Amino acid sequence: MTAPEVTVEEEVLYSSTVTAVGEQVGMFVGDHGILVLFGADSPAELHEFSAIHEATVASAGPRPGDVVELGSTRIPVLAVGSVVEANLVNLGHIDFKANGSTEADMPGDCNLPVGSLVLPQPGDTFRILRPAGPVATPEDPS
């Protein structure tokens, strides 16, 4: 075994572990291409259709170009609605929609490519990673 020659450093914006998966989650993912996550403090009525998780890093939400990691699956982020970051950082809540759209219809939407979602399992990691580009310029005013 040899290590990969190039290691692309990624910033970990959010890091969490799935603790429970509600019984409706499979239907949401399979029939609608939607995965809802909530933090473990959320009210019980939300758990039926949510993957529940406990975060250890909750510094920021995703933006387009970031990577969502669910277990061993890596998914590129296409679009992010206006309230996604607040929901994720405050409540551990995010709505992933595998609709392939680069525009967020609803303020809570985080859009992913069609067919990209996987059904999480308890014990899976859930992370949001920001790739370090070769010409990364954090002070970029854009």
Next chain:
Amino acid sequence: MPEYKSVTISKGRGGWGGPLTITPTDERPLVYSVTGGGIHPVAARIAELTGGQAFDGFKSSAPFDKIAVAVIDCGGTARVGVYPMKKVMTVDVHATSPSGPLASFIKEDIFVSGVGVADVVEK
């Protein structure tokens, strides 16, 4: 025994649904705030005007049959549908419209969105 008053809650800018009339009762006294950062100002206003009891859904849970109204800050997928599905009057502070897997439960007589503090008025 507390004396409850009614409020009318109308949709705000870009919002959908309503208006809803909310009157807490002894059986359903709770203004249930399922929002980030504690009791949302809209929930606080509803509680202030009606005499209902503001309740933080992220601190502890309440039975559905005690809830006069749920105040959510949902971005359009999950919470917008759950409370209407449970027949709970629902106020979203974000300007959402029916969507998501539970969209069929979101009706104008049980859901209103885009609501700010100024959209809650005494009836």
